[in-house]
Amino acid sequence: MSFLEKMDDVFKNKWKFESETPIQAQMIPEMLNGKDIVAESPTGTGKTLAYVLPILQQVDGKKKQTQALIVAPSQELSMQIVNVIREWVEGTDITVTQLIGGANMQRQLEKLKKKPTIVVGTPGRLIELVKSKKLKMHEIRYIILDEGDQLLAREHRVIVKNLIEVSHEERQVAVVSATITEEIELVAEKLMNDPVRLQVSLEDMPSSGEIVHSFVKTEARDKTNLLRGLAHLPSIHALAFMNNVDQLRMKEMKLQYNEAPVAVLYSSMTKFERQDTLEKFRKGDIRILIATDLAARGLDIQGLTHVIHVDVPQTIEQYLHRSGRTGRAGKDGEVLTLLSYPEERTYKKLSKQFKPVQKVWYKGKLTEGNSKTVGEKPETKKNPKKK
Structure with a gap:
């Protein structure tokens, strides 16, 4: 039975x-x-x-x-x-x-x-x-x-x-x-x-949604501005991850100063602060919620369109655990990594099985870019020989 x-x-x-x-x-x-x-x-x-x-x-x-x-x-x-x-x-x-x-x-x-x-x-x-x-x-x-x-x-x-x-x-x-x-x-x-x-x-798992894995190349210092821009896209409802709580707090101050629809979640917040933040995120008042793995453990948030790796994860288990929060219940989702050059080697190892797509942030839009291999340095033109 x-x-x-x-x-x-x-x-x-x-x-x-x-x-x-x-x-x-x-x-x-x-x-x-x-x-x-x-x-x-x-x-x-x-x-x-x-x-x-x-x-x-x-x-x-x-x-x-x-x-x-x-x-x-x-x-x-x-x-x-x-x-x-x-x-x-x-x-x-x-x-x-x-x-x-x-x-x-x-x-x-x-x-x-x-x-x-x-x-x-x-x-x-x-x-x-x-x-x-x-x-x-x-x-x-x-x-x-x-x-x-x-x-x-x-x-x-x-x-x-x-x-x-x-x-x-x-x-x-x-x-x-x-x-x-x-x-x-x-x-x-x-x-x-x-x-x-x-x-x-x-x-x-049956009928899982399609999950696209993608990355945007950016300087580490420009990640805050990129997050702010992404938060103004009406199609974004994302949980974003960082590896370090101190860096998370710094992002919070910069984003709050510019009144972006972004909030942070960390373990030392009071119960009521955390509840209020999560309620605003679920209602859509906040477009991107940034957290560490510890703060986001077990969160079940319906309708996430994106998971954003602000920092490249340190292990494949971490990458999979974060990424599994989008594309649930048969819905599609996207796993987007904000990729600085020093992180490219690690990201290449973690994401090779997913064949990630490169995207470009240009004039307030996220579009598909070129298909250069992750970790490949840009070509440099040689100076023509003088005759």
Whole structure:
């Protein structure tokens, strides 16, 4: 019997869940069978529902007990997960509460006293609540690490390990991410019980939109002006990436001075600043949102026309993770790199499989340029010999 046949009518009828994505088809049965899981699937392929739906099938909303914990590395991702769960549990006894840093602690404690069925939170706030004995981990049987590659990296590894070790002895643990490195897989296995390894690639996804990979050659000092110009194109709704948060802040000051429809997102912003920025971006008041990989982790923004690499990514995993945010749900998209000469060698290695198209920014328009190979120096004319 498939998961769809098993699924409670209250979920199936309300949301007309009629088909599974590849990662859902693989992950849901394994979770329902109680297996620990390490799952890798590209951004935007349905990973959230792949673990949310089986959790909803297994928890009991009538019990006044917290039974499932979903850990996320950022406030934005945890908020998105909570919103997904709230949509699916409406009309049921299952409840969910968000526990994130930067939010009012007393308000969160009041919600915890009501014993929500599921809690979603960030590592720092969760461990704080565990140490103060407000969050009863020994009752939690289901633990999900969303964006697990980041949660199991050195910054959060000890906290996550502590959370898992003090949970129910018969717990089920699942790690999901768009990229799982060999190191992260080894760390995950030490915290899990004979985990099943699941993997989905972009080639496995049906009806993906066409994604064009392109680049514009520019001097590094001219990237700010180019971003400003791109932000005034009505066809642009882009998430742009930079490698360094200090450079990001400098871009912010220059762009704000010229009142461009561009905003930035970084991890030290307050919860309300981040929410306000994201709301304006989703509404279209902001055309380009610039962020680091950390700040943009897990953001699910519908209708992105472009991903812009302001800085060339440092690894192919980084390039793929960023680029996968456009061209979703069958829609077309473009991955545009602002390419300075010192970055050309790195970009050539990262993008060779995509056969990128060169474009030119000219008189406020982005048009296709010549087809010179990336990294090729411009031709120089030799002085004619004097007769």
